[in-house]
Amino acid sequence: MNVLLVYAHPEPRSLNGSLKDFAIERLERAGHAVQVSDLYAMKWKPALDADDDTARQPGARFDPSLDSRKALENGTQSADIAHEQDKLRWADAVILQFPLWWFSMPAILKGWMERVYACGFAYGVGEHSDTHWGDRYGEGTLAGKRAMLMVTAGGWASHYGPRGINGPIDDILFPIQHGILYYPGFDVLPPHVIYRTSRIDEAGFSNVRDALGTAPVPFRRQNAGDYIIPELTLRRDLAPGQSGFGVHVSWG
Ligand code: FAD
Numbered sequence: 001m002n003v004l005l006v007y008a009h010p011e012p013r014s015l016n017g018s019l020k021d022f023a024i025e026r027l028e029r030a031g032h033a034v035q036v037s038d039l040y041a042m043k044w045k046p047a048l049d050a051d052d053d054t055a056r057q058p059g060a061r062f063d064p065s066l067d068s069r070k071a072l073e074n075g076t077q078s079a080d081i082a083h084e085q086d087k088l089r090w091a092d093a094v095i096l097q098f099p100l101w102w103f104s105m106p107a108i109l110k111g112w113m114e115r116v117y118a119c120g121f122a123y124g125v126g127e128h129s130d131t132h133w134g135d136r137y138g139e140g141t142l143a144g145k146r147a148m149l150m151v152t153a154g155g156w157a158s159h160y161g162p163r164g165i166n167g168p169i170d171d172i173l174f175p176i177q178h179g180i181l182y183y184p185g186f187d188v189l190p191p192h193v194i195y196r197t198s199r200i201d202e203a204g205f206s207n208v209r210d211a212l213g214t215a216p217v218p219f220r221r222q223n224a225g226d227y228i229i230p231e232l233t234l235r236r237d238l239a240p241g242q243s244g245f246g247v248h249v250s251w252g
Helices: 015-029 064-074 079-090 107-116 169-182
Strands: 002-007 033-038 093-099 146-152 192-194
Touching: 002 015, 002 079, 015 033, 015 093, 015 146, 033 079, 079 107, 146 169
Parallel strands: 002 033, 002 093, 093 146, 146 192
Antiparallel strands: none
8 A cells, every 4th residue: 555644743853753753664564655745854835825836927816726726737836736746646545643733733734735735636626516516525536545643642632532621632633534634535544643742651652553444434425415405514314403523424
């Protein structure tokens, strides 16, 4: 299997740096081909802006969506964006590895998503009409590939439990797992979250394992009949009386 590890931590000697090296070694030993996008080491440009289309006319009004589609279609995207898209096409599985910073991913990784996920590549794909709102949530360019989050957090597991003060970890990661990974088609594997990082010792460190064989989170597919078209709200007979992120997962 081809595995792309997208890694966001500024310090190679950090816990995350060690976890990254360990994951690469484990994956390669298991026979997988691994590519790494080490965003800080690459000095990844995080800001999506007009320079992302190399053919843009000076002074022209910049439209983040339309200009990214144009650059993708015309082959005039900035080379760093095109290179990362090629890695995504190559990969069978993608791991996003990062420390939880302010309940989300570090800005450099968010900037990777914003720029690499061009219009026509990760969104704006497929028919858009009153009866079909694009190929997304279970369909799309990255359908058939798997993705997983590997996240470290300073807080305790209980802080992220069902009644924990920080909110449930599945809710906190929902915008990434559902909005960023499932949206363009990935099957999303359950996240590997390492809590209470200040207390991790070498024994805890060695517990990291390759979870790529786990069954995906059963997010509901947009175009498989669970949602009312074109409102795109969940059918009333599914998860009746419930709301929140959890209704978009079908455990039945
Ligand atoms: P490090 O600080 O590098 O290491 C953690 C511990 O692991 C150290 O004690 C280290 O000695 C030990 N360790 C054990 N084995 C090894 C090894 N082999 N190699 C290296 N280290 C090892 N936390 C939250 O829960 N929620 C938040 O919203 C949140 N927001 C944050 C925002 C910011 C801006 C910052 C800076 C931190 C935030 N944190 C938050 C805490 C953050 O998630 C943790 O600091 C981070 O996950 C720790 O990962 P690290 O790789 O930086 O660990």
